[in-house]
Amino acid sequence: MSELNRSIYLVSRPEGMPEKSNFKTVESPVPQPAEGEVLVQTMYLSVDPYMRGRMRDVKSYVPPFPLNEVIVGGVVGRVVESKNPNFAKGDIIAGMLGWSDYSISNGKNIKKIETGAIPVTHALGILGMPGLTAYFGLLEIGKPKEGETVVVSGAAGAVGMVVGQIAKLKGCRVVGIAGTDEKNEYLRSELGFDATVNYKTTTNMRQSLAEACPNGIDVYFDNVGGEITDAVLTLINYQARIVICGQISAYNMEKPDLRPNPFTQLLIKSAMAKGFIASDFANRNQEGLAQLTEWVTQGKLKFKENVVEGLENTVEAFLGLFRGENLGKQLVKVHD
Amino acid sequence: MSELNRSIYLVSRPEGMPEKSNFKTVESPVPQPAEGEVLVQTMYLSVDPYMRGRMRDVKSYVPPFPLNEVIVGGVVGRVVESKNPNFAKGDIIAGMLGWSDYSISNGKNIKKIETGAIPVTHALGILGMPGLTAYFGLLEIGKPKEGETVVVSGAAGAVGMVVGQIAKLKGCRVVGIAGTDEKNEYLRSELGFDATVNYKTTTNMRQSLAEACPNGIDVYFDNVGGEITDAVLTLINYQARIVICGQISAYNMEKPDLRPNPFTQLLIKSAMAKGFIASDFANRNQEGLAQLTEWVTQGKLKFKENVVEGLENTVEAFLGLFRGENLGKQLVKVHD
Numbered sequence A, B: 001m002s003e004l005n006r007s008i009y010l011v012s013r014p015e016g017m018p019e020k021s022n023f024k025t026v027e028s029p030v031p032q033p034a035e036g037e038v039l040v041q042t043m044y045l046s047v048d049p050y051m052r053g054r055m056r057d058v059k060s061y062v063p064p065f066p067l068n069e070v071i072v073g074g075v076v077g078r079v080v081e082s083k084n085p086n087f088a089k090g091d092i093i094a095g096m097l098g099w100s101d102y103s104i105s106n107g108k109n110i111k112k113i114e115t116g117a118i119p120v121t122h123a124l125g126i127l128g129m130p131g132l133t134a135y136f137g138l139l140e141i142g143k144p145k146e147g148e149t150v151v152v153s154g155a156a157g158a159v160g161m162v163v164g165q166i167a168k169l170k171g172c173r174v175v176g177i178a179g180t181d182e183k184n185e186y187l188r189s190e191l192g193f194d195a196t197v198n199y200k201t202t203t204n205m206r207q208s209l210a211e212a213c214p215n216g217i218d219v220y221f222d223n224v225g226g227e228i229t230d231a232v233l234t235l236i237n238y239q240a241r242i243v244i245c246g247q248i249s250a251y252n253m254e255k256p257d258l259r260p261n262p263f264t265q266l267l268i269k270s271a272m273a274k275g276f277i278a279s280d281f282a283n284r285n286q287e288g289l290a291q292l293t294e295w296v297t298q299g300k301l302k303f304k305e306n307v308v309e310g311l312e313n314t315v316e317a318f319l320g321l322f323r324g325e326n327l328g329k330q331l332v333k334v335h336d
Helices: A050-054 A120-124 A129-142 A158-169 A181-189 A205-212 A226-233 A262-268 A278-297 A311-322 B050-054 B120-124 B129-142 B158-169 B181-189 B205-212 B226-233 B262-268 B278-297 B311-322
Strands: A004-010 A023-029 A038-046 A072-082 A092-098 A102-105 A110-112 A149-153 A173-178 A195-198 A217-222 A236-244 A258-260 A272-275 A305-309 A329-333 B004-010 B023-029 B038-046 B072-082 B092-098 B102-105 B110-112 B149-153 B173-178 B195-198 B217-222 B236-244 B258-260 B272-275 B305-309 B329-333
Touching (some): A038 A120, A038 A311, A072 A102, A092 A102, A092 A120, A120 A129, A120 A329, A129 A158, A129 A217, A129 A278, A149 A158, A149 A226, A158 A278, A181 A195, A195 A205, A205 A226, A226 A236, A258 A262, A262 A272, A262 B236, A262 B262, A272 B262, A305 A311, A311 A329, B038 B092, B038 B120, B038 B311, B092 B102, B092 B120, B120 B129, B129 B158, B129 B217, B129 B236, B129 B278, B149 B226, B158 B173, B158 B278, B173 B181, B173 B205, B195 B205, B205 B226, B226 B258, B226 B262, B262 B272, B305 B311, B311 B329
Parallel strands (some): A149 A173, A173 A195, A236 A272, B149 B173, B173 B195, B217 B236, B236 B272, B305 B329
Antiparallel strands (some): A004 A023, A038 A072, A038 A102, A072 A092, A092 A110, B004 B023, B038 B072, B038 B329, B072 B092, B092 B110
């Protein structure tokens, strides 16, 4: 293989909205696997809002991306060379690998996936981290009960659309918040959401939400934070549950994100808010995947993917997440 | 009885810090009980921070105090006349009654209390609403585990001092935050707190807290909100639990209480925050009271009361709560 391997490095930490200059594409020879390793050709890679957090140099239990190294995220790829007995050439795998044409793995950060009726890309979406995030966040933290009202912000994103559909399966009234009429139309007509609010066109977020939620809000699955969340908090019911999955409106802020103190609302409503990431439930992944796979196979859960072609468009696809461009899971197709 | 009955009315809704002009003392003849009613002479009444919330005209599941009526709160009193078969003249009762010399009750909002070794005033403190608030809030929401670090703000108040002592009984490191050296000395030497921070004299709240909490913060029992809570949130551990019992720093604010968005901290630490009031656990009051009474009888829980004499000093005692004057439960003694 005299082909070159392109890799996208983080070369400086973004302040505010990331810019292309924070990234650099580095070319090098395709690496060779050592004993116990495999060489993976990237088929699809995933860009996700949480990755913005890892670009910050803030101590957390998820370490920041190191500078001047390849960015690592969710990848579906093909084993093109194997010196690891657990993998054969041609296997399709999913795992945490680099934003590169090719990656080396020792087999510990990848797993084989089935290539049957379910598209392989689902391993990065509804049957991967976003699906598990929706599943455990909604059911284990939100604990929706039949007849309750569930509101989802970022509703047309990879996590939000799964949250809304699972809430429907549980017998809830589901209200989605998204930023285009096209997205909202999709949520209502294709995914069965009961109502939607376009946060970009409404002139009164609180009033629009109040109209969509005549019985108040019992569960709020929060992907966005900011003014949308401020409005939701004024409408929560006694003993409401708020699932804090993301605060995308704050990720690129340079100033502190000052908000009307949400603890006051939690106090007067005896309400609960809990942050989480999918890995909090890592020891239950099999259970979650089994249920999600069953629902997908039965046609009870639909999923939308938005695929951009070419590794060279990865950074642009990532930046698009923060402009609210994607309807469904944003993926980059790197190799067939 | 030709004696007059004084009653303290709320006559206007405070904006910001309440003022004496928001209240008026009204004199009327001592009322006479009808069939099924009792006449109660107030011995002690309780002033509590939560009552500030009820002075606001905001819809909540606890209704606001009506204007031009007597303010109702916790009272310990003596039955001086009974036309109710469940109560006899001379019974000592606790209940929700007016800020008055005398009140009429139909018997539903009062209960008889024992008058043995335990002071009757405890029914307004450690064996009443504040004790139950501490007990259920800490154990059912905070869920402290042995060896964890528990931080309590408003630590020298009626709720805070019970929280800290129960956390010690559960084997935790306990750090109290209070506003005078005298209070903090009391918490450490009398109640066994491991460390304290004086929020009024520290020049760097976050650093003082970090020094007091070398292993981070697992449970935060929040009575105050504001900058103290902002600092605590920067030091919470993975899966921390925040018990939102009060936000006293915000109760008298005229502007929105803008705070660095706490949801961001909850998100990156997979932490939980829950508001509550004692009545959320009303169906378990007997269990809580039994345990608190056992601990008090065994000398495992101590309690401090700060008694002001005279109904005419009630409003001043109430206002003192917001100046951080009280060490322990603030009571007003009305009649022997």
